Amino acid sequence: MSDIKVEGFKASEILSRLGSAFEGFTDAERMAQIKKANGIFELRITSGKKQEAVWTIDMKEKGSVYKGPAQSKPGVVLLMSDDTFAQLADGKLDGQKAFMTGKLKTKGNAMLATKLTPILETAKGKAKL
8 A cells, every 4th residue: 555655655555555454355245335434535645835636435326535636526525734633543532523624625525524433443443353
């Protein structure tokens, strides 16, 4: 999953682990995750140096993570800092709180964004096995 890493971003390491966890899913596990989320999440993450990197989590068609904008129309675009994403992925920050305090901005279906946390948690648990 080194093709999705971007130097200087904590998010790239987290998303690389997420992609590896997805690859380790059986077809049935992948389909269950796709059925639960049923959406495409485009992540626009800004580093401390104000550089932006874009990743997509496709949980509608493929059950995969890749670098770059969504190949199909995303259900939601999430804009946040690298630190905010790292805190969300580690469970140290609640997504709704991040949204309400302006640390997380959305374009599109904001309710779809609430389905991202369980995806990150499932993959985090799977990666530890």
